[in-house]
Amino acid sequence: MASYGLAFSLDSMHEIGKPADTLSRLNLVRIGKPVNRAEVEAIAERIGDAFPGFLRSVRIVDYEPPTVDEIEADLLTQALDQEVGGHILGITDADLLDRSASDFFRFMFGCKDNRNHVAVVSTRRISTADPGRSIARLLKVGLHELGHNFGLTHHYSYESAGDGGYCPMSKGDYNRHGERSYKRSVIDGRGLRFCRACRRFLNVAHGQLA
Ligand SMILES: [Zn+2]
């Protein structure tokens, strides 16, 4: 098992309001250099926009792990929880593998660790030649995983999110789509705003954060 002796720097903070509880302060952790500085700042801003009143700050954290091609998601989320802590969305360019699902490793676009508040997304399989589309996909998968951190669950009804796309919590049947079609139909189809039902849940569950 790889050892994650990690060095990271706390180098910028997007203050949206006063800090409250763990979920309201997000650490957006750039693991290595999967995206450039301008891109991670744009992602931080969009995430803040998607959770108005629920995220008071999005802090960008640079984290320098050993370079790996693929990593067991569980190992990465545990390391982030221990080394950075709090509410986290990690961005990596390593393939995220899930060993719990079956006897063999399976990859994931993103995931969330249910034992803590750590979610991670991987650029590995969602990057395209179009940087705008790659970042949009990263953001959409990231919003989905952060939605889980706030207690949101999947829906398969393709609820409109009000900005013309599906709600980020929309989920398709991966086995029916296959990887390529899933990315184009489900991930690209999502918007950057949560649907009315999800917003209602956030208000009921986390309204005190606002
Ligand atoms: Zn999910």
Ligand SMILES: [Zn+2]
């Ligand atoms: Zn929704």
